[in-house]
Amino acid sequence: MKITASAIGLLAAIPSVFGLWPIPTSHTEGKSNSQVWWVDIQVQGQSSPVVRDAVERYRNIINSESFLAPVDYKRGSTDEALGLETDESYTLDASLKAKSPYGVVRGLETFSQLVVVNTPISIKDAPAFPHRGVLFDTSRNWYSVDAVKHTLDAMSYNKLNVLHWHIVDSQSWGIERAAYSDKQLYSYKDIKDIVQYAKNRGIRVIPEFDVPGHTYAVGLSHPEIMSCLDVQPGWDKYAAEPPSGQLNIAKDGSIEFAKKIFKEYAALFPDNVIHVGGDEVNMRCWETDPDVQKHLAANKNETVESLLLSWYGKLHNYDTIVQTWIDSASVPNTVNRGYRAVSSDYQSLYLDCGHGAWLPNWDGNSWCDPFKTWMHVYNYDVLANITDPAKQKLVLGTEVAIWSEQTDEHSFDPRAWPRAAAMAETGWSGKKDASGHVRTTGEVASRLHEQRYRMVGRGVNAEPMQPLWCARNPGRCDLP
Amino acid sequence: MKITASAIGLLAAIPSVFGLWPIPTSHTEGKSNSQVWWVDIQVQGQSSPVVRDAVERYRNIINSESFLAPVDYKRGSTDEALGLETDESYTLDASLKAKSPYGVVRGLETFSQLVVVNTPISIKDAPAFPHRGVLFDTSRNWYSVDAVKHTLDAMSYNKLNVLHWHIVDSQSWGIERAAYSDKQLYSYKDIKDIVQYAKNRGIRVIPEFDVPGHTYAVGLSHPEIMSCLDVQPGWDKYAAEPPSGQLNIAKDGSIEFAKKIFKEYAALFPDNVIHVGGDEVNMRCWETDPDVQKHLAANKNETVESLLLSWYGKLHNYDTIVQTWIDSASVPNTVNRGYRAVSSDYQSLYLDCGHGAWLPNWDGNSWCDPFKTWMHVYNYDVLANITDPAKQKLVLGTEVAIWSEQTDEHSFDPRAWPRAAAMAETGWSGKKDASGHVRTTGEVASRLHEQRYRMVGRGVNAEPMQPLWCARNPGRCDLP
Numbered sequence: 025m026k027i028t029a030s031a032i033g034l035l036a037a038i039p040s041v042f043g044l045w046p047i048p049t050s051h052t053e054g055k056s057n058s059q060v061w062w063v064d065i066q067v068q069g070q071s072s073p074v075v076r077d078a079v080e081r082y083r084n085i086i087n088s089e090s091f092l093a094p095v096d097y098k099r100g101s102t103d104e105a106l107g108l109e110t111d112e113s114y115t116l117d118a119s120l121k122a123k124s125p126y127g128v129v130r131g132l133e134t135f136s137q138l139v140v141v142n143t144p145i146s147i148k149d150a151p152a153f154p155h156r157g158v159l160f161d162t163s164r165n166w167y168s169v170d171a172v173k174h175t176l177d178a179m180s181y182n183k184l185n186v187l188h189w190h191i192v193d194s195q196s197w198g199i200e201r202a203a204y205s206d207k208q209l210y211s212y213k214d215i216k217d218i219v220q221y222a223k224n225r226g227i228r229v230i231p232e233f234d235v236p237g238h239t240y241a242v243g244l245s246h247p248e249i250m251s252c253l254d255v256q257p258g259w260d261k262y263a264a265e266p267p268s269g270q271l272n273i274a275k276d277g278s279i280e281f282a283k284k285i286f287k288e289y290a291a292l293f294p295d296n297v298i299h300v301g302g303d304e305v306n307m308r309c310w311e312t313d314p315d316v317q318k319h320l321a322a323n324k325n326e327t328v329e330s331l332l333l334s335w336y337g338k339l340h341n342y343d344t345i346v347q348t349w350i351d352s353a354s355v356p357n358t359v360n361r362g363y364r365a366v367s368s369d370y371q372s373l374y375l376d377c378g379h380g381a382w383l384p385n386w387d388g389n390s391w392c393d394p395f396k397t398w399m400h401v402y403n404y405d406v407l408a409n410i411t412d413p414a415k416q417k418l419v420l421g422t423e424v425a426i427w428s429e430q431t432d433e434h435s436f437d438p439r440a441w442p443r444a445a446a447m448a449e450t451g452w453s454g455k456k457d458a459s460g461h462v463r464t465t466g467e468v469a470s471r472l473h474e475q476r477y478r479m480v481g482r483g484v485n486a487e488p489m490q491p492l493w494c495a496r497n498p499g500r501c502d503l504p
Numbered sequence: 505m506k507i508t509a510s511a512i513g514l515l516a517a518i519p520s521v522f523g524l525w526p527i528p529t530s531h532t533e534g535k536s537n538s539q540v541w542w543v544d545i546q547v548q549g550q551s552s553p554v555v556r557d558a559v560e561r562y563r564n565i566i567n568s569e570s571f572l573a574p575v576d577y578k579r580g581s582t583d584e585a586l587g588l589e590t591d592e593s594y595t596l597d598a599s600l601k602a603k604s605p606y607g608v609v610r611g612l613e614t615f616s617q618l619v620v621v622n623t624p625i626s627i628k629d630a631p632a633f634p635h636r637g638v639l640f641d642t643s644r645n646w647y648s649v650d651a652v653k654h655t656l657d658a659m660s661y662n663k664l665n666v667l668h669w670h671i672v673d674s675q676s677w678g679i680e681r682a683a684y685s686d687k688q689l690y691s692y693k694d695i696k697d698i699v700q701y702a703k704n705r706g707i708r709v710i711p712e713f714d715v716p717g718h719t720y721a722v723g724l725s726h727p728e729i730m731s732c733l734d735v736q737p738g739w740d741k742y743a744a745e746p747p748s749g750q751l752n753i754a755k756d757g758s759i760e761f762a763k764k765i766f767k768e769y770a771a772l773f774p775d776n777v778i779h780v781g782g783d784e785v786n787m788r789c790w791e792t793d794p795d796v797q798k799h800l801a802a803n804k805n806e807t808v809e810s811l812l813l814s815w816y817g818k819l820h821n822y823d824t825i826v827q828t829w830i831d832s833a834s835v836p837n838t839v840n841r842g843y844r845a846v847s848s849d850y851q852s853l854y855l856d857c858g859h860g861a862w863l864p865n866w867d868g869n870s871w872c873d874p875f876k877t878w879m880h881v882y883n884y885d886v887l888a889n890i891t892d893p894a895k896q897k898l899v900l901g902t903e904v905a906i907w908s909e910q911t912d913e914h915s916f917d918p919r920a921w922p923r924a925a926a927m928a929e930t931g932w933s934g935k936k937d938a939s940g941h942v943r944t945t946g947e948v949a950s951r952l953h954e955q956r957y958r959m960v961g962r963g964v965n966a967e968p969m970q971p972l973w974c975a976r977n978p979g980r981c982d983l984p
Contacts, residue, residue, distance in 0.1 A: 164971040195973035257984040266974070266981045378858055380877030382970050385946030386983040387879045395875065397860030399867045428971070434960055435918030435967035466865030480914055487915035490862050491644040491908070493675035494746070501746040503866040504737040 043093055043474035044137050046183055046449035048149035050458060065132075074125040077224045082132040089136065091481025093474045094495035126226035130183050137478065153406075155366050155421030156451035157186030157230075158444060163193035163241075165432035166208045173221050174433075178441060178484045180225035182448035182475075187222055188299060188347075188423055189231045194240035194267055199289070215292055231293050234301025235282050236335065240269030242281070249277040251316070252309040262312075264304040265429070273335040274315040282339055299347070300339065305332065345420065349374070356409050359418040368423045372396055372404035375443055376427040398472065398489060399465040402446040405455055421451050441486035442476045470498045523573055523954035524617050526663055526929035528629035530938060545612075554605040557704045562612040569616065571961025573954045574975035606706035610663055617958065633886075635846050635901030636931035637666030637710075638924060641908040643673035643721075646688045651913035653701050658921060658964045660705035662928035662955075667702055668779060668827075668903055669711045674720035674747055679769070695772055711773050714781025715762050716815065720749030722761070729757040731796070732789040742792075744784040745909070753815040754795040762819055779827070780819065785812065825900065829854070836889050839898040848903045852876055852884035855923055856907040878952065878969060879945040882926040885935055901931050921966035922956045950978045 044051075065079050120131040134147060158179060162172070176187065191198055191210070198209050210218070222229050240263075243250040251272040252262040262268040271278040290298055310316045310328045320326055326334075348354030349368045358365040368374065370392050378395025381388035406422050424444045431439050449468070456462050473495040479486045494501035524531075545559050600611040614627060638659060642652070656667065671678055671690070678689050690698070702709045720743075723730040731752040732742040742748040751758040770778050790796045790808045800806055828834030829848045838845040850857065850872050858875025861868035886902050904924045911919050929948070936942050953975040959966045974981035 164973075165968050166972060195971040254980070256980055257982070259980075260984055267977075378860075378875055380858070380875045380880070382877075382974075383981060383983040384879060384949035384970070385944065387877065387883055387945070389874045393874055394869045395858055395860045397862075397867065399864060400860070403867055430968060430970070432968045432972075434965040438915030438918060464865065465867070469864035485914040488645050488910060488912045490864065490910070491675040492646060492912075493644075494862075497747075500734070500736055500739075501863060502737070503863040504740055 043471050043478070044134060045445060045471050045475035045478075046452035047457075047463075047468075047471065048134060048147045049453065050148045052146045072125045074224055074226075075128050078125070078129045078132050081224075082136050085482065086136050089478075089481060091477050094477055094492060095470070095474075095498065126185075129180070129224075129226040133181060133183060151183070151185075151452045152454035153419070153421030153451045155186055155423075156184050156448060157188045157366070157421070157423035158184060158440070159188045159190055159368060159423045159425035159427075161190040161193070161426060161428040161431075162198055162210075163190055163196050164428040166196075166198070167428075167433045167436070169210070169214050169218060171433035171436065172218050174484070175436070175440070176218075176222050176225055176227055177482070178437070178479060178486075179227055179444075179448075181479055181482060181484070182445045183452050184444070184448050185227050186421075186423065187227055187229045189229055190234070190427075191231055192233055192241060193238045194263070194265070194269055197241040197244075212292060219294060228295050228297075229293055230295050230297050230299055231289060232299030232301055233282075233285055233289060234299075234303055235339070236271035236273055236278065236332075237263075237303060237305040238301065239271050240267045242271065243269045246277070246281060249275050249281055251313040252306075262306050262309040264306065268306075268309065270306065270309050272313060272315055273310060273331050274313065274319040279335060279338045286340070297345065300336075302336070347423070349425070352408065355406060355419060356415075359410060359415040362418070364418045364420050366420050366423060367406045368425045369404065369406075370425070372401055373422060373447060374425045374427070375401075375439060376425070376429070376431065379430050382429050396443070398443045398446040401443050402450060402465050402468065404447070404450065406450075407455075422447055437485035438487035441479055441484055442472055442489065445472065445475055445479070445486075466499075466502055473498075523951050523958070524614060525925060525951050525955035525958075526932040527937075527943075527948075527951065528614060528627045529933065530628045532626045552605045554704055554706075555608050558605075558609045558612050561704070562616050565962065566616050569958075569961060571957050574957055574972060575950070575954075575978065606665075609660070609704075609706040613661060613663060631663070631665075631932045632934035633899070633901030633931045635666055635903075636664050636928060637668045637846070637901070637903035638664060638920070639668045639670055639848060639903045639905035639907075641670040641673070641906060641911075642678055642690075643670055643676050644908040645912035646676075646678070647908075647913045647916070649690070649694050649698060651916065652698050654913075654964070655916070655920070656698070656702050656705055656707055657962075658917070658959060658966075659707055659924075659928075661959055661962060661964070662925045663932050664924070664928050665707050666901075666903065667707055667709045669709055670714070670907075671711050672713055672721060673718045674743070674745070674749055677721040677724075692772060699774060708775050708777075709773055710775050710777050710779055711769060712779035712781055713762075713765055713769060714779075714783055715819070716751035716753055716758065716812075717743075717783060717785040718781065719751050720747040722751065723749045726757070726761060729755050729761055731793040732786075742786050742789040744786070748786075748789065750786065750789050752793060752795055753790060753811055754793065754799040759815060759818045766820070777825065782816070827903070829905070832888065835886060835899060836895075839890060839895040842898070844898045844900050846900050846903055847886045848905045849884065849886075850905070852881055853902060853927060854905045854907070855881075855919060856905070856909070856911065859910050862909050876923070878923045878926040881923050882930060882943075882945050882948065884927070884930065886930075887935075902927055917965035918967035921959055921964055922952055922969065925952065925955055925959070925966075946979075946982055953978075 065083050067075060067079060120128065120135065122128045122131055130149070134149065158175070160172070160175060167175075179185075179187070196208075199215070200209055200211060219229050239250070240254060243253040247253060249272050251270050253269045254267040255262050256267075259266040259268040263270075271282065286298065286300070307328050310331070316328065316331065319331065320328070345364045345366060346358045347366045347368060348358055349370050352369065352371070354369070355365050355367050370377065373396070374392055375396060377390050377392035379390055381390060401424070404422070406419055407416055410416050410419065424440070424447050426436070426440050426444075453463075469489070473489060476486045476489060477495075489495070490501055545563050547555060547559060600608065600615065602608045602611055610629070614629065638655070640647075640652070640655060647655075659665075659667070676688075679695070680689055680691060699709050719730070720734060723733040727733060729752050731750050733749045734747045735742050736747075739746040739748040743750075751762065766778065766780070787808055790811070796808065796811065799811065800808070825844045825846060826838045827846045827848060828838055829850050832849065832851070834849070835845050835847050848854065853876070854872055855876060857870050857872035859870055861870055881904070884902070886899055887896055890896050890899065904920070904927050906916070906920050906924075933943075949969070953969060956966045956969060957975075969975070970981055
């Protein structure tokens with residue numbers, strides 16, 4: 025399909041700034057600035073509901089966009105003098121072509137960022153990595169449906185395309201059962217609404233039902249299939265965080281339960297990928313469980329680990345993508361064994377780190393100190409130590425993780441943005457420009473400042489990166 | 505004056521929770537729970553504009569309060585059955601007495617927190633420290649007038665009583681001149697508005713005009729009285745942060761300028777205390793300045809340090825309170841020399857720490873890592889190592905500092921709250937209860953959770969302290 029946009033423009037002297045985020049694969053800059061006054065977007069040829077929704081959305085975004093990029097703050101008002109010498113010329117047609125409705129969505133975001141800058145003549149753009157996500161944890165603290173949609177909007181401004189929805193955990197089962205309250209869960213209707221909202225923005229929703237660890241909440245309705253449920257005091261011997269509770273891998277009821285929920289929820293979420301968790305299993309929890317002990321006594325060739333592995337094997341035998349987080353070797357290890365990998369290396373991509381410990385009687389630091397700055401996020405190279413192109417292809421991309429033990433909708437925006445935008449660029453644009461030069465944070469700061477102010481203008485409470493003076497004076501707040 | 509509040513109450517079974525913050529000096533708990541349905545507050549006897557404003561404000565706060573304390577989430581709906589056995593009794597008059605309008609303001613806040621809990625019969629309350637402040641930096645990033653007022657509201661919910669307004673710095677002179685733009689400064693009208701708003705909440709506004717360091721912004725209009733103005737590259741040899749610039753202490757024009765602005769701004773702010781800064785002066789800046797070098801060549805008995813001291817001496821010879829931040833010895837050192845002290849010990853009270861460095865070409869940590877959790881803030885003892893009661897009296901109190909290099913109104917609330925509330929309690933209630941027991945963070949966590957949810961209900965985007973499950977299950981997320 026083809027979109028044409030007609031922008032009625034006025035040639036005026038505007039400080040040139042090329043503020044696209046993420047930066048397109050290639051572009052050719054135009055020679056003169058145009059200030060765009062009105063945009064109308066029309067679809068020619070075949071269309072689709074996603075495209076029509078996107079066109080309507082971006083028409084509104086563009087026509088109500090009012091943020092001023094920091095370097096433009098001293099721009100004076102437009103000259104409306106009328107006389108013999110008034111320049112009445114106008115121009116600019118932009119044509120947007122794409123192979124899928126979602127390419128259109130991506131292109132419309134770029135177009136929305138273009139309309140106030142030195143307008144390039146031609147952009148050719150495509151993502152370096154197909155999986156660019158946010159691990160969104162609504163189980164540790166509550167997020168309203170509006171808050172989820174707000175996050176999807178913010179993601180769409182950055183061409184992020186996966187919402188890895190960590191929707192249940194020990195602290196709540198926030199989908200239709202065992203949630204905080206009947207006001208704090210997502211009904212099936214809510215989920216369909218959110219999935220459609222995401223789809224309109226070209227965002228896949230991949231839900232996670234973390235098993236067999238992190239499952240205290242299951243014990244509220246199914247205590248008989250649990251191990252080490254809410255051990256008090258002393259949860260710390262049985263779990264990574266309180267309250268303790270894991271599915272009892274020696275009981276058939278636990279695998280029946282797990283298969284049942286995956287069958288039910290897989291039908292609810294249209295994506296062909298579902299996340300089964302497997303995070304932070306605690307071996308002592310099972311070693312001390314009477315049913316596990318009985319099973320091992322009767323099956324001397326088995327261990328807790330082999331029992332766990334066979335439990336996983338009973339749960340599913342689907343093609344598996346591995347999400348890694350625990351160290352730098354994980355991604356190479358995964359692809360070297362032939363599996364596809366998505367990285368959330370905690371050293372760079374865990375955005376919750378550096379906020380102190382959260383047990384109220386312990387004055388300690390966060391386990392994954394320090395705080396990861398946008399520069400640190402941006403500098404992450406998911407292909408580090410992977411030189412074989414065939415193996416590189418197995419790296420699907422990255423996800424920033426925003427674990428919510430200390431975050432909810434009242435603090436999410438500044439926690440997530442603009443740091444997640446930093447990863448959005450390396451995910452979309454890769455680490456290098458066309459000449460092979462690795463982009464540095466000093467070089468990209470101006471554009472990210474602009475993206476931050478753009479996002480604020482669109483209602484996202486992204487935090488500032490620096491003093492405003494520094495945003496307005498690029499390069500003058502660098503480390504010499 | 506005397507305030508009476510009539511609350512029409514209904515005896516009902518409500519889980520008992522005593523959620524006042526900060527905790528009063530003393531209280532006697534009542535024996536039965538009352539759920540309060542309507543509050544009317546009347547003033548008897550003498551009144552004042554501050555009192556009338558506060559009464560109106562708290563009447564609205566109380567009658568629109570809708571937050572649910574986390575431990576109450578499972579509370580069912582009220583029994584409206586009507587029959588022979590219905591209990592029709594009602595009671596509760598509360599009488600609030602105070603010696604100043606600001607005692608009334610404090611008492612009304614406590615009353616607003618009481619109306620949904622086990623209602624004490626009697627509270628007697630007074631602050632341990634007279635200075636309990638927020639160092640509010642509107643110079644590194646911009647805050648609208650509404651954002652300033654919003655912060656004053658949040659402070660009033662915590663009985664904080666000083667807004668230390670860091671209103672100018674190198675990066676902007678946000679008051680009537682040299683501001684970011686003519687839309688981003690505080691006019692004298694704005695300031696009077698804010699000062700009155702603060703006064704209604706019993707909050708003093710103490711402005712700071714930091715001299716002679718941190719004054720690049722002065723150089724925009726008075727370059728002739730400056731030293732080391734905007735050295736690029738290499739600002740880091742001449743200043744703690746970019747851009748560099750200090751008042752030239754060898755030029756009479758600099759002291760004339762400083763005296764002029766203090767005279768002008770002292771007339772604008774009614775408090776009898778004004779903050780003259782003196783922070784982070786860089787000696788090399790002056791050592792390399794030609795005017796300073798000329799002065800020292802002609803005055804061989806002087807040094808840069810003595811020149812600086814005599815500059816301060818020319819600026820003012822008023823009674824001085826010292827605000828300390830740099831180490832634990834500062835407070836004892838100050839009071840042992842007979843000066844009054846206000847502490848912002850960075851190790852506990854700098855709330856901006858732990859957010860990484862902010863120079864875009866340097867992937868580093870914040871200089872004052874790690875992040876200070878609410879527990880760490882709460883554990884701070886400003887009287888540590890000061891045993892002489894006469895010296896203890898010289899400690900006026902504490903201020904949390906929220907430096908804004910990486911914060912503005914889009915991220916301020918979660919950055920400040922509820923951590924500043926932790927300091928608000930130690931400032932109002934002291935470290936110990938009446939028996940001499942030092943309150944621990946494990947003991948107070950429930951009440952602070954409740955204060956956090958109360959603040960959220962009142963429109964302050966305080967961040968969550970823990971997973972919601974932990975807030976609802978006190979003691980079950982403690983470190984064993």
